[in-house]
Amino acid sequence: MITIDSPLDMHLHLRDANMLKIVAPLSAKSFSAAIIMPNLVPPITTIEAVISYKNRILDATSKYNFEPLMTLFFQDSYDFEFLQKAKKHIKAIKLYPQGITTNSANGIKSIDSKSLQMTLSAMSELDIPLCVHGESDGFVMDREAEFLPIYEDLATNFPKLKIIMEHITTKQSVELLNKYDNLFATITLHHLLITLDDVAGGMLKPHLFCKPIAKRYEDREALLKVALSANEKVMFGSDSAPHPIDKKESCGCAAGVFSAPIALQALAELFEKHDALENLEKFVSLNAQKIYNFIPNKKRITLKKIKFKVPSQYADIVPIFANSELSWSIVA
Ligand code: NCD
Ligand code: ZN
Secondary structure, three states, X not given: OEEEEOOEXXXXXXXXXXXXXXXXXXXXXXXXXXXXXXXXXXXXXXXXXXXXXXXXXXHHOOOOOOEEEOXXXXXXXXXXXXXXXXXXXXXXXXXXXXXXXXXXXXXXXXXXXXXXXXHHHHHHHHOOOEEEOOOOXXXXXXXXXXXXXXXXXXXXXXXXXXXXXXXXXXXXXXXXXXXXXXXXXXXXXXXXXXXXXXXXXXXXXXXXXXXXXOOXXXXXXXXXXXXXXOOOOEEXXXXXXXXXXXHHOOOOOOOOEOOHHHHHHHHHHHXXXXXXXXXXXXXXXXXXXXXXXXXXXXXEEEEEOOOEEOOOOEOOEOOOXXXXXXXXXXXX
């Protein structure tokens, strides 16, 4: 048995409308709070949109003690005055390169410290963390590595800006974390468990297809090393990104792995397998509290070694590891 105080998911897609009503309670059951991604259609770019989306999430999760930590979708027009007003409604701002992933058409075309000077210096001054989807538009296996010079540019030119490298997937990204005090990262469950072989090495597995794509064995090793040791530069962010079954099992599969309802159970299994259960609370809660400098709602989640059969679907959404058995269950 293991008890975790206030588990946090620092990168979560909850979508909207009916999908929100299905998926949000599944996260709210396991987690105390989560950083909510703003890539709706249209994206969340105003304070009004943040507030009304937050209220829709609170409505959908009213049975649970769950705090949605809201974000804005980065625009290079955000100035100090706007961000000063926005600050009390958001925990971070998420920057997407234009067109690089689901619902990022309104993202930024050229990402560098000069063109984004106004917004990034205001964020730095106001202590608003910058979350980044760090991928270039190059060859799919190289996209994250090709983006690293951009992280270096931003980290060097805005040394007080907290920069979160979202869902890192490579050994090179892990190494970069050590070079800059202001760089941090989220790591997903699926990138700790799978490689490209699982996605495309045999029969194609659409439910494992996501951005960034899972990489090589040595990359997974590097991610596992920092996650299992709960290195203070990294924290859990599921990047649980649900799409309806017809958008996944189709010609033109949408990117995104749906892991929210099984994430904590699967993490317990993984940490136990590597004899690292004592570090799980740091990875899923304490590190994020330090990085984001906040104290979440108190919520104790107890997991027990009881077999848990992952459902084949939650409504029309297929979770990762559908129909398979995990060795840990949430009991309270
Ligand atoms: C995410 C989504 O579907 O919104 N997809 C994904 O593959 N991770 C967007 C993202 O985080 O890139
Ligand atoms: Zn995401």
